[in-house]
Amino acid sequence: MNESVFTYAAPRLRYGPGAADEIWYDVAQLGARRVLIVTDPGVLDTGAPGRVADQLRAHAIEPVVHDSAHVEPTDASLRSAVDRARADGPFEAVLAIGGGSSIDTAKAVNLMLTNPGDLLDYVNAPIGRGQPPANPLLPLVAVPTTTGTGAESTTICVLDVLALKVKTGISHERLRPTLAVVDPGLTETQPRGVTASAGMDILCHALESWTARPYTSFDRKAPEQRVPYCGANPVADLWAERSMSLLSRAFRAAVQSGGDPSARADMALAATFAGLGFGNAGVHVPHANAYPIAGQVRDFRPRDYPPDEAMVPHGMAVALTAPEAFRWTFEASPARHLAAAELLDPDHRGPWDGSPRDVLPGILVDLMRDLDLPNGLHAVGYAESDIDGLVAGALKQQRLLATSPRTVTPEDLTQIFSRSLRLWD
The missing domain is CATH 1.20.1090.10 (Dehydroquinate synthase-like - alpha domain)
Structure with a gap:
């Protein structure tokens, strides 16, 4: 018997020039008072994560900024990002600021902060075990600074498994961001x-x-x-x-x-x-x-x-x-x-x-x-x-x-x- 039902899901969306200046409000609405910001060194140098962090502090929300994302994430870079987040936790929400690599890193960090086991337990079969998350994840706010991946909308985290020389992913609906904040002004520095x-x-x-x-x-x-x-x-x-x-x-x-x-x-x-x-x-x-x-x-x-x-x-x-x-x-x-x-x-x-x-x-x-x-x-x-x-x-x-x-x-x-x-x- 053929399928007759399809499902559709999407994050909440805040779009427009200046939308990034309102992230403090969105985080406050989530009830979060201590937030992990995941970005990469290049995006950090643009000043955008720092500006968001300053706005959060001004509204009594504590940000912890990690430039732990690696361009084109690997299993090694994701494990390193997870270890760093665990050392500085706990957190009540995760905020990704950057391209798809930063957003995917934040998804993996969020997954591993809230669920047991090893990263490969959740990687798609046959490369990994394809295990679904047992526990809910923290709220994730995704703020893209590049115009490309659409990672702010999706359930996918992409990574390279270095030992196998293959790129694969983790896919589950719980990885989908809670909110996407799309501010075209953040892409001004995109080469x-x-x-x-x-x-x-x-x-x-x-x-x-x-x-x-x-x-x-x-x-x-x-x-x-x-x-x-x-x-x-x-x-x-x-x-x-x-x-x-x-x-x-x-x-x-x-x-x-x-x-x-x-x-x-x-x-x-x-x-x-x-x-x-x-x-x-x-x-x-x-x-x-x-x-x-x-x-x-x-x-x-x-x-x-x-x-x-x-x-x-x-x-x-x-x-x-x-x-x-x-x-x-x-x-x-x-x-x-x-x-x-x-x-x-x-x-x-x-x-x-x-x-x-x-x-x-x-x-x-x-x-x-x-x-x-x-x-x-x-x-x-x-x-x-x-x-x-x-x-x-x-x-x-x-x-x-x-x-x-x-x-x-x-x-x-x-x-x-x-x-x-x-x-x-």
Whole structure:
């Protein structure tokens, strides 16, 4: 019997320029008097966490600021952040200020402050044990300073497991923030390269949830068996559509203008809207592929990210196989893929000639070229000889692949990775 029920959830939202100046009020409404602020050293240097901390103190709330988040979190960095939080606790709420890495670190810290065991107990199977939290978590307020991950809306915490060289996640509805505070002014310091990479994450969130397997195609589940990623559904579709429409007018401007306030505001909304969509519908092949791309990197150092370590930023890793992934998923729902292309390129500036299957991939490739993103996997250090390892890593992401509109085989992934080594001439 097929599923006939879908579920939808979202955090409370405070949006707009100056919204960060009202965080003290939101924390006070939660009844919290001692709050852990989780950020990273770069965001701490911008002064934003300090300003929020000062406002909390002015309203008799004690903040404890930890710059414990690591860009692209690892199991080691999360354990270190948890240990530091335990040493300084207890707390009555957690406040994340930063990009997806800071918000995901705060989610993991919150989980481990309130639940027993080891981090890997909660990491998705088969890499971890996939255990659900036994206890409720503290209230979490998420304040994004980048326009990309949508982590302020979702139930997901992403991390690299260093020993296995694979990126994976923890997923449970209790990880979803209680409140998202989205202030476009906090993104003013976001560098161009970060805007481009994080923006591709927004775009793929929207596209993947829009093209995901419909919720009605899954087997019927008992209420306690339903997971946050339930497949494409009418509510998630609305958020994905709106996100893509905003991206069509704002993405290039946000990267190329050097900080147009209107474009920044649109990108902040697009990120949150996409998170409200994929946080319920799910993502699929591009995100599954991104995890081993990021996890197996050797020596690539992207512009505008910390120069002291090799990394493929998450949004960039997602984008690198997205054109070929959507070429492959096209046959599952041609109308959906062409509707997405229309939303992203309403003026038909992109490549609309040729096979309908090639329209959406062509629009994505044109965008990546305009944003100066790497030309395929080879540009971040991968070769044909790496494909077997990348396929093996992607196949471990069964929670994501289950939402693919087509059943994914190792041969399918091999073709997608191979065709993604170089995306344009």
